[in-house]
Amino acid sequence: xxxxxxxxxxxxxxxxxxxxxxxxxxxxxxxxxxxxxxxxxxxxxxxxxxxxxxxxxxxxxxxxxxxxxxxxxxxxxxxxxxxxxxxxxxxxxxxxxxxxxxxxxxxxxxxxxxxxxxxxxxxxxxxxxxxxxxxxxxxxxxxxxxxxxxxxxxxxxxxxxxxxxxxxxxxxxxxxxxxxxxxxxxxxxxxxxxxxxxxxxxxxxxxxxxxxxxxxxxxxxxxxxxxxxxxxxxxxxxxxxxxxxxxxxxxxxxxxxxxxxxxxxxxxxxxxxxxxxxxxxxxxxxxxxxxxxxxxxxxxxxxxxxxxxxxxxxxxxxxxxxxxxxxxxxxxxxxxxxxxxxxxxxxxxxxxxxxxxxxxxxxxxxxxxxxxxxxxxxxxxxxxxxxxxxxxxxxxxxxxxxxxxxxxxxxxxxxxxxxxxxxxxxxxxxxxxxxxxxxxxxxxxxxxxxxxxxxxxxxxxxxxxxxxxxxxxxxxxxxxxxxxxxxxxxxxxxxxxxxxxxxxxxxxxxxxxxxxxxxxxxxxxxxxxxxxxxxxxxxxxxxxxxxxxxxxxxxxxxxxxxxxxxxxxxxxxxxxxxxxxxxxxxxxxxxxxxxxxxxxxxxxxxxxxxxxxxxxxxxxxxxxxxxxxxxxxxxxxxxxxxxxxxxxxxxxxxxxxxxxxxxxxxxxxxxxxxxxxxxxxxxxxxxxxxxxxxxxxxxxxxxxxxxxxxxxxxxxxxxxxxxxxxxxxxxxxxxxxxxxxx
Amino acid sequence: xxxxxxxxxxxxxxxxxxxxxxxxxxxxxxxxxxxxxxxxxxxxxxxxxxxxxxxxxxxxxxxxxxxxxxxxxxxxxxxxxxxxxxxxxxxxxxxxxxxxxxxxxxxxxxxxxxxxxxxxxxxxxxxxxxxxxxxxxxxxxxxxxxxxxxxxxxxxxxxxxxxxxxxxxxxxxx
Numbered sequence: 039x040x041x042x043x044x045x046x047x048x049x050x051x052x053x054x055x056x057x058x059x060x061x062x063x064x065x066x067x068x069x070x071x072x073x074x075x076x077x078x079x080x081x082x083x084x085x086x087x088x089x090x091x092x093x094x095x096x097x098x099x100x101x102x103x104x105x106x107x108x109x110x111x112x113x114x115x116x117x118x119x120x121x122x123x124x125x126x127x128x129x130x131x132x133x134x135x136x137x138x139x140x141x142x143x144x145x146x147x148x149x150x151x152x153x154x155x156x157x158x159x160x161x162x163x164x165x166x167x168x169x170x171x172x173x174x175x176x177x178x179x180x181x182x183x184x185x186x187x188x189x190x191x192x193x194x195x196x197x198x199x200x201x202x203x204x205x206x207x208x209x210x211x212x213x214x215x216x217x218x219x220x221x222x223x224x225x226x227x228x229x230x231x232x233x234x235x236x237x238x239x240x241x242x243x244x245x246x247x248x249x250x251x252x253x254x255x256x257x258x259x260x261x262x263x264x265x266x267x268x269x270x271x272x273x274x275x276x277x278x279x280x281x282x283x284x285x286x287x288x289x290x291x292x293x294x295x296x297x298x299x300x301x302x303x304x305x306x307x308x309x310x311x312x313x314x315x316x317x318x319x320x321x322x323x324x325x326x327x328x329x330x331x332x333x334x335x336x337x338x339x340x341x342x343x344x345x346x347x348x349x350x351x352x353x354x355x356x357x358x359x360x361x362x363x364x365x366x367x368x369x370x371x372x373x374x375x376x377x378x379x380x381x382x383x384x385x386x387x388x389x390x391x392x393x394x395x396x397x398x399x400x401x402x403x404x405x406x407x408x409x410x411x412x413x414x415x416x417x418x419x420x421x422x423x424x425x426x427x428x429x430x431x432x433x434x435x436x437x438x439x440x441x442x443x444x445x446x447x448x449x450x451x452x453x454x455x456x457x458x459x460x461x462x463x464x465x466x467x468x469x470x471x472x473x474x475x476x477x478x479x480x481x482x483x484x485x486x487x488x489x490x491x492x493x494x495x496x497x498x499x500x501x502x503x504x505x506x507x508x509x510x511x512x513x514x515x516x517x518x519x520x521x522x523x524x525x526x527x528x529x530x531x532x533x534x535x536x537x538x539x540x541x542x543x544x545x546x547x548x549x550x551x552x553x554x555x556x557x558x559x560x561x562x563x564x565x566x567x568x569x570x571x572x573x574x575x576x577x578x579x580x581x582x583x584x585x586x587x588x589x590x591x592x593x594x595x596x597x598x599x600x601x602x603x604x605x606x607x608x609x610x611x612x613x614x615x616x617x618x619x620x621x622x623x624x625x626x627x628x629x630x631x632x633x634x635x636x637x638x639x640x641x642x643x644x645x646x647x648x649x650x651x652x653x654x655x656x657x658x659x660x661x662x663x664x665x666x667x668x669x670x671x672x673x674x675x676x677x678x679x680x681x682x683x684x685x686x687x688x689x690x691x692x693x694x695x696x697x698x699x700x701x702x703x704x705x706x707x708x709x710x711x712x713x714x715x716x717x718x719x720x721x722x723x724x725x726x727x728x729x730x731x732x733x734x735x736x737x738x739x740x741x742x743x744x745x746x747x748x749x750x751x752x753x754x755x756x757x758x759x760x761x762x763x764x765x766x767x768x769x770x771x772x773x774x775x776x777x778x779x780x
Numbered sequence: 781x782x783x784x785x786x787x788x789x790x791x792x793x794x795x796x797x798x799x800x801x802x803x804x805x806x807x808x809x810x811x812x813x814x815x816x817x818x819x820x821x822x823x824x825x826x827x828x829x830x831x832x833x834x835x836x837x838x839x840x841x842x843x844x845x846x847x848x849x850x851x852x853x854x855x856x857x858x859x860x861x862x863x864x865x866x867x868x869x870x871x872x873x874x875x876x877x878x879x880x881x882x883x884x885x886x887x888x889x890x891x892x893x894x895x896x897x898x899x900x901x902x903x904x905x906x907x908x909x910x911x912x913x914x915x916x917x918x919x920x921x922x923x924x925x926x927x928x929x930x931x932x933x934x935x936x937x938x939x940x941x942x943x944x945x946x947x948x949x950x951x952x953x954x
Contacts, residue, residue, distance in 0.1 A: 394856030688842035
């Protein structure tokens, strides 16, 4: 369990992550909206809608994870709508597209509202009839009557009462204008006084012009006391009554409260009136904690609880509120905008450009060095040499720093999971402990951004489907407390992220049956256990019995796999009945930089990731054997490893074809050893991967290319793909494997 | 020797003139950069031409289609370079000093094409361009956009997207 201080920090961090993520997702959403034009061809529209669906899905998850239940529910309903379109249940026409754009705008405004005010916006889940009809304004209006905010912790049987004070659109009443600051004592409700009563009384004697609620005093949930009042209000109020009478309204609470009533003089009044008149603020909703009727609701997300809500009846106001946030902050004096981000988003392309420029600098610096050698004046030569060395040191430093900009610790996403696991386990009445290892492991920002959602899917999936209920666990003789483990580490030039649970494991029979039903496999098809388990990664497969907001609706493992593959990684799983399931994601360290070993084959230079290398060595004749007639192996320290002739594999003419004359680079792939034969080794260097797909396409066995100090290009090889190529290209290995099968 | 030098200078002049043209006329509706391969004149729409560089040693790319002669470094960008002779099933030749690499934008990608010699920049009105013949004895007509007539000579206008199309690349790699 986290203590209160840690918890606070943790909440702050969560919020920060949420804001960054939400901003990115919003940007994605914007891009798609531009595409949505009924004039465009259907396939483009469909693709855009599918993307909007995915973004909405992610937004739903992240808003849910920081406790913005209403927004999350709103998104959930939108997702349903999109899903129907995606599945062709609703055909795409201009009207539907208009609806999507309309709702998307609302999502955007809702999100902006959250980002600026850090409170759940007043949105209600959309209701769709078979014929899609929504009047967004009406919808927003209805949302004033809140239904979802009433939540309370399990420890007490108290509920939070919602009450709404609706205000008429502005018409200036006769009388004096007052500014009332209400700061009731924190224990006011324990004395049986409900602030709402005072608002009602005030309403009997006059009219509200403007009302602002300051909710900044609400503590984190662990410090939240249910019958304590944390809200204060600032009211512009117009009444024909004298100040004295208004003051008297508060006579019972004046002692413990801080209540200030000031009359605003006439010239101020006009000024104020014009200021307020421009606003269309028409309703204020105050949800106040109070000790009344018991309720059984207990949504864990509400622990943090939105005890206060300022909501507006019209969606225009919502936007306006978001925009005018700075103003609002001034008047309330609250610090509601805690989400100011101190980092900036930079397109990765700009970093690449920087790296290119630095690369050019390196080349020029080495050329200067050569020129200096030809200088005859010893003094000038010496000075120039010193200065040039300094310059190249700075260039190296610059290069390192640029590279470093991209790297961020995986903690950035791991830490979100405490909340997710805690909330979900409460919701599903499961007892789950989250254990995290290796959160300091650094990954490329690009990868971090793209791996976050797949990981969330995996964790949700484990909680939802993997881990049994407390009763089931007890019945099986397992500890009632389940464990989910998140682990990240470096190995063999890659980053590994493992998501493990000690749940029931995958159900082989059910997967097989399901795959059969879905037509993914044929009747009677013989599959190994691991082949069956891997069916979960096939598109269209999802074992969830029903749609829940926890692990989505079949947007499951196939999306996870796709996302991982796009990062040049792969995913595998291990599972054992009643022991648990482990998903293992292998990712490249970075999408763009590797520490490489430079070696030569023929006339060209190649690079292999250093981290994939076990050792490099020269071998003697007696260490090289031919097995099974034609399989060449190298025996090192008594272990045989397959010889991979790179010159043969790459079809490069070279003078060195004897294993004893070249150099052997030993690598391990999936626990098996391979010996790559190269001509010679040239050294090691940090290199920037230039993708070939950008101007060409993916080439088997090749990760990309890099530009060396002298401007030449070196090819970066992918060790595991080389091994695959080797297996395919050598006929004797093929026959060998066939023999084994037979 | 002097001939070769002159030749180089000429080429330099054309290149310079061409680059000026490339920089000045962004539109160039019916302008074509022409070049020769095996004494035949070909043209590429000027708007797809990005740059022209002299021939240089290329880095061989393993496991790539045979018509990809390698990759080159153009100010930090890796660009694949193809030899149209292989694509058009012509006899391959040694590259010499007049060989030039034209960097074109095809299918949103920057690729290089090795040609024997850069010739000219010509304006060919569309009414002077005939459809590609069904059968051509020299190259596959699917790579041809049309035949342009300039005075007495003919220019084969190539479709850059097709000569570097992805499907083809895959087929050849297989």
